[in-house]
Structures are given as structure tokens and as C-alpha cells.
Amino acid sequence: MHIRTRFAPSPTGFIHLGNLRSALYPWAFARHNKGDFILRIEDTDLERSTQEAVDVIIEGMSWLGLDWDEGPIYQMQRIDRYREVVKQMLDAGLAYPCYMSEAELNKLRDEQMANKEKARYKGLWRPEPGKALPPVPEGVNPVIRFKNPIGGSVIWNDAVKGQIEISNDELDDLVIARPDGTPTYNFCVVIDDMDMKITHVIRGDDHVNNTPRQINIMKALGGTPPVYAHLPTVFNDAGEKMSKRNGAMSVRDYQKAGYLPEAILNYLARLGWSHGDAEVFTKEQFVDWFDLESLGRSPVQHNPDKLLWLNHQYIQNADPANLAIATKRFAHELGINTEAGPDFVQVVGLLKDRANTLIEIAKGAKLFYLPAPNLSxxxxxxxxxxxxxxxxxxxxxxxxxxxxxxxxxxxxxxxxxxxxxxxxxxxxxxxxxxxxxxxxxxxxxxxxxxxxxxxxxxxxxxxxx
The missing domain is CATH 1.10.10.350 (Arc Repressor Mutant, subunit A)
Structure with a gap:
């Protein structure tokens, strides 16, 4: 099998460490197996997607050295392909138009919740042999729903979590296209993974509930589901799921704070994966060692102190000339003219053993570029x-x-x-x-x-x- 993995972020906010881990592992798996790594931008949420968020994703991955073989591929540029498949599914009886209004859906959900039932669409417009459908209301654009199988279960062997089984009775008929014809996330993902011949989907476990729906759609279209590996949740140092709302730093923040990309990558690698007792290792070693069997199953906690310690290790062991290049921008931001005074490489070499960040080196360097003190x-x-x-x-x-x-x-x-x-x-x-x-x-x-x-x-x- 030729391995093909993907990282498919939604550009609806900045990219933080938890997001980047979902890029690092499929990248490493592809590189370890001499396969392909695809960058896909899932930008069908038109209201929230921004070009700035796309730029941050690309900058962050480039900074960490997570190169891709194909992409970035934008879902909005594939709209015609999705609409083509929706039409094929309608023609084949795999999907159907649903004219149930949002008000009717809300009323149904309220009734179900009052009766302590699971909120789900009950198939009012689902065509069945001998079933009479309601009259089509005038002036209403329908959503398109997938005819989810009735009875039985969706079973897959997750590479991280083991065997998972979800009853089809727990799944209602998923909306695959909105009233304006725009396809929905879970539908686009399936078409993309099939068209791009993705063999392994390595992503956060917040997608576990999406997986049975995606498997059912893929099988209905005659596809073979990829291997799924759902990574455990990353919590922040307060024990909350890492997110922008909970104060997670973006990858740009770490750049501005003077962290080295090698340290960030090393830290992310250990955030749910291990190779014996190895704590500090190169990107090349990580790729050589990486396999899905070594991924942890338990939630992991972000540890800022551990990340700072790792950054210190990389700074301490860095070549002074390379470190000086990385530090210059911070020195210049502090008003230091690195060309007027001692050799900057020597200054950095002197300061690096005690520094945790590039900013600390720059601050320490300032002393050597100030005028001689005029002591009274x-x-x-x-x-x-x-x-x-x-x-x-x-x-x-x-x-x-x-x-x-x-x-x-x-x-x-x-x-x-x-x-x-x-x-x-x-x-x-x-x-x-x-x-x-x-x-x-x-x-x-x-x-x-x-x-x-x-x-x-x-x-x-x-x-x-």
C-alpha cells in the first residue's frame, strides 16, 4: 500500500499546538513510510473562514518544516465536484431532498428533549416503498440528506482507540447539502478522502462521532474507508481542552516569544507519542521511530514548563552561528545594531547556555552594544x-x-x-x-x-x- 495522509484544518481561527499535533503525526507517518502528505484547507464555512487564518496555517507548518507533497487544496475550489456527487447520489436513491423547515426541526428537538429522547431527525421526507410524502411546500429550497442505513452497526478498528462500534439507530440522515447547494463538512471530507486516495486519517478524537457517518457515506459510494487513528485530547495547564477560548497560544505567538521550531516539534511529538525514554531528539530521529502503535490512548496535558525546558536544551546545544541568525530579528526589535560592536556570533555563544528563549539572548546581548558607561x-x-x-x-x-x-x-x-x-x-x-x-x-x-x-x-x- 502506498501511504497517503492528510492534514485538513478549517481556517476559522488561529492554529495552536493541539492543531499542529494533528498535522505532525500524519506528516511523520507519511515520511516514515515514504508516502505522501496532503495539505487540505476545509474552507466551506464561508462566514468564519479567513485568508489570514489560511496564512497562519501555512506559515506555521513551514516554520516547523512540515512540508507537503500536494496542496494546499481548497474545498471551495472543488464545489462543482461535490455538487456532481450530490446529483449522482440523488439519482441513485442514496440521498433525498428534505423540506422540513428550521422551525419544524427546532420544535421536534424541543419535544424530544422534553421526552428525554436523543435529538434527531426522524426521516419525515425520507422516501420509502409505499410511504406517502408530504406535499412539497412552495418557495422552499430543500436540504439534501443522505439515506443512512437502517439497522446494524458501523464498526472500525481505530489505530489508537481499538475497535469502535456505533449503532446505525444512533445516526439520523445527515444533511449533505444546504438549501443554497453548499455541501456540508462531513460530506466534503468523504469525497476528498476518496478522490485523494487517503489511506490513513490521523486526527483529534473530537472527530470520532463524525467517523461512522463518513464511513457510511463512503461505503454507499463504493469506497473503502481509510484506517482511522483518533488522537486523545490535549488539555491546557488548567485541565481544559486546548482552544483559543481557553487561552491557547497560536503558533505565531511562540515564534514571537523566541521559541525554536525544533523545540516545538520535539515537544509536540511527545504530546501523545513516545519512543522509550527519549526526551530530546531530532526531526529525522522522530520520523525514523514514528509508528501508530506508539501513540498513547489517554488525554495529554500541555506543560508550558516542559516546553520551555526543551527550548533551553535546543538553544544550549545550537550552533552559535545559526542561533545568531535566528536571534538577530529580536535584537533589532530591541534597537541593537548588531553590526556596531562585538561579533554577534560570539555574543550569542556566550549567552546561550543560560537562555530559555531567543528573546532572553537578545536582552542579554544588549549590554555589549551600549555605549561605554560614563561613570560619575x-x-x-x-x-x-x-x-x-x-x-x-x-x-x-x-x-x-x-x-x-x-x-x-x-x-x-x-x-x-x-x-x-x-x-x-x-x-x-x-x-x-x-x-x-x-x-x-x-x-x-x-x-x-x-x-x-x-x-x-x-x-x-x-x-x-
């Missing part, structure tokens, strides 16, 4: 004790004659500390203040390398005159 005599007196000036002078002399390496500067400090019988903080704090007007910096020997010998000596010399 009071500031010098308060932060650089007079007793430490001799040690500072010796340190400047040692720096001037040292190689411009972390190891050489560390040796210079050690030499001065031994000569003056003082501890590292006693010397390092005044040095930091003289260089940046703050005592909070990374390791001072590394700072000297990045700042540069000439600039460091110039700044230190101002406080020892």
Missing part, C-alpha cells in the same frame, strides 16, 4: 572600592600582555588574586561595574574575550586613573 565619581566611589584600585591596575597590565582567550584571562585573574590575597568576587564585581555599570554579567573571563581587549582596557583605565 560618586558611582565609582560606591561600587569600586579605593582599596581594589591596585589590583585593578595589575589586572589591566596582565590583560594587555595576555592572549585574547578565556583561558589566558582566567590565568590573569588568578595571578592578580594570588598577588593581592583577595577572592574572585572582590575583584570581579568592580571589573563588571567598570565595564558595564552593572554587576550582573556572564563569566567575566568570557566577557573580556567578547568585548575585546582594547575596549576592556579602555573602560577599566577610566576608573583607575
Amino acid at each position: 565619581s560618586d558611582q565609582i566611589k560606591e561600587n569600586i572600592p579605593k582599596a581594589i584600585i591596585p589590583a585593578l591596575k595589575d589586572l589591566v597590565d596582565a590583560i594587555v600582555t595576555s592572549e585574547s582567550t578565556k583561558e589566558a584571562y582566567a590565568a590573569a585573574f588568578k595571578q592578580v588574586l594570588a598577588k593581592h590575597q583577595i577572592k574572585m568576587p572582590t575583584l570581579a564585581m568592580p571589573v563588571r561595574y567598570a565595564l558595564f555599570a552593572t554587576t550582573q554579567t556572564p563569566a567575566i573571563d568570557s566577557v573580556l574575550v567578547v568585548l575585546g581587549r582594547e575596549e576592556a582596557v579602555k573602560r577599566l583605565s577610566k576608573v583607575i586613573q
Whole structure:
């Protein structure tokens, strides 16, 4: 079998992590099996679908490196195909026009709920042998309903949940086309999956109730249902289903917050799937390991702290040159001219081990691109004790004659500390203040390398005159 999977989002809002997981798993399954991954935009909800939402979907998937082999395919561009199949179903007696008004349906539902019955259409306009249908009302455009099988069950072996059986008596005759002729979601999905030869449908378990309806329509049209794998729900950190209403962040928010796409992808992979005890792995490893058997059945909870930890791991282990490229936009947003000052790659290399996000790196980098501090005599007196000036002078002399390496500067400090019988903080704090007007910096020997010998000596010399 040639594997073909799809991601079919509705562009009715921003795409969050729960949505992206429903893209990641079918993408990985297709890539693992050398199959095809199709991007399909289900935009038949004309009132709520927006181009901006489509753009966010495409940008988010591109950012994560979830490439597709076909698409994006827009359902609204396939309307003629859906109408063609509706006509075929009407001609074959698989569907029928229903003239029941919305008011009549609401009245029926109210009565059913009052009687504690399941709200469902009872087939008033369903043609049956020997049945007399009501007279067709004038001026009313009907909906088109699918003739769902009566009796028996829909049974499928879900790749995540195991065997699922739904009685046909629980399913009423689904509306497949609205009064204006626009096809409905569950109908379009079936035609798309058949036309696109989808072999595996991997999606959230909020679609479980749609599956028996889709299977019945597909079988009525002579199709073979794909393998279904319904992923467990993702809850937010408050225990609510992840959604925009419950404060879920969009993929753009994570980009703006300084997360790396590799970290997001790694996090999403573990949000309902596992490979032994592996926590941090590459996209290539994930594709190599991925299978449906390793998908979890239980609901999973979004853990922002775990995601931040993963982002730190990726930042810490990233190549400084690549990380500098990713960080520059954040630095520029902070007003940093990365071309005027120390080598930005060196600055990023110095800061990355302690940073959780790219924004944290950019904020830390700002220190190296500010003008040299113009310290007042009071500031010098308060932060650089007079007793430490001799040690500072010796340190400047040692720096001037040292190689411009972390190891050489560390040796210079050690030499001065031994000569003056003082501890590292006693010397390092005044040095930091003289260089940046703050005592909070990374390791001072590394700072000297990045700042540069000439600039460091110039700044230190101002406080020892």
C-alpha cells in the first residue's frame, strides 16, 4: 500500500499546538513510510473562514518544516465536484431532498428533549416503498440528506482507540447539502478522502462521532474507508481542552516569544507519542521511530514548563552561528545594531547556555552594544572600592600582555588574586561595574574575550586613573 495522509484544518481561527499535533503525526507517518502528505484547507464555512487564518496555517507548518507533497487544496475550489456527487447520489436513491423547515426541526428537538429522547431527525421526507410524502411546500429550497442505513452497526478498528462500534439507530440522515447547494463538512471530507486516495486519517478524537457517518457515506459510494487513528485530547495547564477560548497560544505567538521550531516539534511529538525514554531528539530521529502503535490512548496535558525546558536544551546545544541568525530579528526589535560592536556570533555563544528563549539572548546581548558607561565619581566611589584600585591596575597590565582567550584571562585573574590575597568576587564585581555599570554579567573571563581587549582596557583605565 502506498501511504497517503492528510492534514485538513478549517481556517476559522488561529492554529495552536493541539492543531499542529494533528498535522505532525500524519506528516511523520507519511515520511516514515515514504508516502505522501496532503495539505487540505476545509474552507466551506464561508462566514468564519479567513485568508489570514489560511496564512497562519501555512506559515506555521513551514516554520516547523512540515512540508507537503500536494496542496494546499481548497474545498471551495472543488464545489462543482461535490455538487456532481450530490446529483449522482440523488439519482441513485442514496440521498433525498428534505423540506422540513428550521422551525419544524427546532420544535421536534424541543419535544424530544422534553421526552428525554436523543435529538434527531426522524426521516419525515425520507422516501420509502409505499410511504406517502408530504406535499412539497412552495418557495422552499430543500436540504439534501443522505439515506443512512437502517439497522446494524458501523464498526472500525481505530489505530489508537481499538475497535469502535456505533449503532446505525444512533445516526439520523445527515444533511449533505444546504438549501443554497453548499455541501456540508462531513460530506466534503468523504469525497476528498476518496478522490485523494487517503489511506490513513490521523486526527483529534473530537472527530470520532463524525467517523461512522463518513464511513457510511463512503461505503454507499463504493469506497473503502481509510484506517482511522483518533488522537486523545490535549488539555491546557488548567485541565481544559486546548482552544483559543481557553487561552491557547497560536503558533505565531511562540515564534514571537523566541521559541525554536525544533523545540516545538520535539515537544509536540511527545504530546501523545513516545519512543522509550527519549526526551530530546531530532526531526529525522522522530520520523525514523514514528509508528501508530506508539501513540498513547489517554488525554495529554500541555506543560508550558516542559516546553520551555526543551527550548533551553535546543538553544544550549545550537550552533552559535545559526542561533545568531535566528536571534538577530529580536535584537533589532530591541534597537541593537548588531553590526556596531562585538561579533554577534560570539555574543550569542556566550549567552546561550543560560537562555530559555531567543528573546532572553537578545536582552542579554544588549549590554555589549551600549555605549561605554560614563561613570560619575560618586558611582565609582560606591561600587569600586579605593582599596581594589591596585589590583585593578595589575589586572589591566596582565590583560594587555595576555592572549585574547578565556583561558589566558582566567590565568590573569588568578595571578592578580594570588598577588593581592583577595577572592574572585572582590575583584570581579568592580571589573563588571567598570565595564558595564552593572554587576550582573556572564563569566567575566568570557566577557573580556567578547568585548575585546582594547575596549576592556579602555573602560577599566577610566576608573583607575
